[in-house]
Amino acid sequence: RAPRDTAAVKPGPPGPATPSAPAVAPAAPAADAATVTTPQIQLIPATPDGALDAAEEAVDLLLDSGRTPGDVLVITTGEPHPWAAHELSFGDAAYWAQHDAGDDVFYADAAVAERAKSRAVVVVAVNGGPESAAATALAAAHSRAGALLIVCGEPQRINSVLGAGV
Template identity: 50%
Template structure:
């Protein structure tokens, strides 16, 4: 797990930067799942504008980065999960982390108010490509 501490209002931007770093390092877009703890990611909103069926089909196809709310109820496991802690609510952050762990294969990148999380073995900073 990698922690990228940043204020909740900057978590989304930092998560997008983490995704860019992962892609630049050679990660397959279909290996990446971005989960938000509070507000939907703008790309998720864009994809949903084409209809729920098309949105969920993208998850099944697994060809591109998939953006969803951490409350995702469909089975979704990707090698890399980027968790956006875009809330200051400590309880929601802890629950979001627990949920995100169930979706991550080899790497979980947590962007946001990471100081609110229980002590977990992690690396801090920007060294995302793992």
């Protein structure tokens, strides 16, 4: 990942995140396979146009706090993340091979999120798209997030989708 030219933001205490200082959980030891955990959910308020930037900032904070890139899955509901679009230009097989390697942050569109494997942290950028894409992304993210689910988007839209079955 290339360094970003942004002001340093320190992770805050657990709880609701604010747009200027989203809280991120530090790396945690792997849970026993028999233990089923519910991920902590954090909301970062953002407009659809700003959701991707908010997700990128969250990923940067996660990596800065000790998470490994392979711990993180990012799902988008509108336009695909530029990394995903670029990698898909090399073909579907190469794109999913990078996912299966599990050694880097992986970016997926809501339409293919069901195919992604679980990761410790899932970040969802609600960056547009139909309501069904947001519902699909949030359901997939919730079922794949081991420790932390971070959702970047408009709180009212997210809460209405989360209340509908996640």
